[in-house]
Amino acid sequence: MSSSARNNGQSFVSNSVITAIGTYVPARRLTNEDLAGMVDTNDEWIVQRTGIKERRVAEENEFTSDLIAGAVDNLVERYGSELSDVDYIIVATSTPDTIFPSVAATIQARFNIKQCGAIDIQAACAGFTAALQLANGLLLSGLYRKVLVLAADALTKITDYSDRTTCILFGDGAGAVLLELAGNGNGAMLGAYSDTEGDGGRHVYLSNLSASIGDYAIQTSGKLVQNGREVYRWAVSQVSEGVRELLQQCSLQPEDIDWFIPHNANQRIIDALCERVGFREEQALSSIAKYGNTSAASIPLALDDAVRDGRVKAGHTLLLHGFGGGLTQAGVVLRWQLP
Ligand code: UT7
Numbered sequence: 004m005s006s007s008a009r010n011n012g013q014s015f016v017s018n019s020v021i022t023a024i025g026t027y028v029p030a031r032r033l034t035n036e037d038l039a040g041m042v043d044t045n046d047e048w049i050v051q052r053t054g055i056k057e058r059r060v061a062e063e064n065e066f067t068s069d070l071i072a073g074a075v076d077n078l079v080e081r082y083g084s085e086l087s088d089v090d091y092i093i094v095a096t097s098t099p100d101t102i103f104p105s106v107a108a109t110i111q112a113r114f115n116i117k118q119c120g121a122i123d124i125q126a127a128c129a130g131f132t133a134a135l136q137l138a139n140g141l142l143l144s145g146l147y148r149k150v151l152v153l154a155a156d157a158l159t160k161i162t163d164y165s166d167r168t169t170c171i172l173f174g175d176g177a178g179a180v181l182l183e184l185a186g187n188g189n190g191a192m193l194g195a196y197s198d199t200e201g202d203g204g205r206h207v208y209l210s211n212l213s214a215s216i217g218d219y220a221i222q223t224s225g226k227l228v229q230n231g232r233e234v235y236r237w238a239v240s241q242v243s244e245g246v247r248e249l250l251q252q253c254s255l256q257p258e259d260i261d262w263f264i265p266h267n268a269n270q271r272i273i274d275a276l277c278e279r280v281g282f283r284e285e286q287a288l289s290s291i292a293k294y295g296n297t298s299a300a301s302i303p304l305a306l307d308d309a310v311r312d313g314r315v316k317a318g319h320t321l322l323l324h325g326f327g328g329g330l331t332q333a334g335v336v337l338r339w340q341l342p
Pocket residue numbers: 043044045048049052053128167168171207230231232234235238268269272296298326327328
């Protein structure tokens with residue numbers, strides 16, 4: 004059974020704009036050759052099946068809040084953004100340093116931001132786009148004016164390095180954007196889409212207090228468990244439907260999108276989504292070869308790579324679409340307004 008939230012084809016009321024972006028990845032690299040020394044795998048299999056060549060790994064004492072602090076520092080350095088008047092912090096993560104305090108509260112203290120709300124949300128690999136939708140709603144409510152949207156995961160800390168079907172996939176990283184009310188009333192968010200299929204939750208999970216999901220008994224190893232084939236099947240069939248529906252709601256065709264930025268889980272999934280939706284493969288942004296699957300951070304990492312090298316330009320129309328654990332998906336269409 005699935006439940007979904009859509010804007011029913013009504014024109015999307017939007018008055019928010021991304022005014023800055025920053026990213027961070029840890030310095031340490033884990034290559035396919037390194038993994039071949041740890042489990043029964045090889046570079047050829049990993050590249051052919053996933054497109055991944057290497058991923059980054061946080062140090063033992065480096066946690067999600069540290070990765071986010073790196074991304075926020077990068078944002079401030081590049082855009083000179085003022086953080087003292089940020090009035091809400093949303094962190095999307097599945098790997099918080101602690102369940103509580105939230106990572107958002109840790110970041111509030113670290114950057115000494117006075118009088119602001121701070122919450123973590125958990126939508127796995129759909130976290131960044133879900134957080135953008137929520138932040139847009141907070142701005143539209145009129146209650147808040149400047150929201151720091153942060154997405155990060157330190158998946159290597161919950162990866163089972165004896166399981167070759169998962170350990171080759173995951174890496175660590177963080178992204179940060181500032182979302183503000185658009186002064187001219189000319190908002191950048193053109194549409195949003197969400198859909199959830201909770202019945203498939205058992206196909207990718209991390210246990211916590213319960214040893215079951217519904218009546219399905221789960222492993223309680225403290226490590227991420229995934230049935231890759233099931234998640235792959237859902238991603239290609241259901242996420243492609245979601246992307247098509249988002250385009251339809253915005254009255255856009257695939258060729259109207261300058262850049263399609265799906266969650267970077269597997270290059271084959273990205274290619275299959277392009278084929279099913281009707282994007283050319285060159286329209287998709289992927290940084291999976293160098294970062295692997297970084298969960299909530301993968302969309303901002305792929306986006307920021309293209310912002311930095313000038314592929315993404317002001318005026319471009321972007322479709323960002325996260326999907327994963329839940330199983331859940333969240334997409335947004337944005338007009339990029341940064342130079
Ligand atoms: O971000 C959260 C959402 N997650 C995803 O979107 C992940 C979606 N799933 C996937 O990306 C893919 O399913 C994987 C990359 C995880 C696996 O690729 P696959 O093409 O679905 O492989 P498979 O599981 O069907 O396995 C094919 C074969 C098996 O051997 P047999 O049974 O055919 O003899 C596996 O045992 O490949 C074997 N295999 C490996 N061989 C070498 C599995 N992992 C490895 C490995 N190295 N690392």
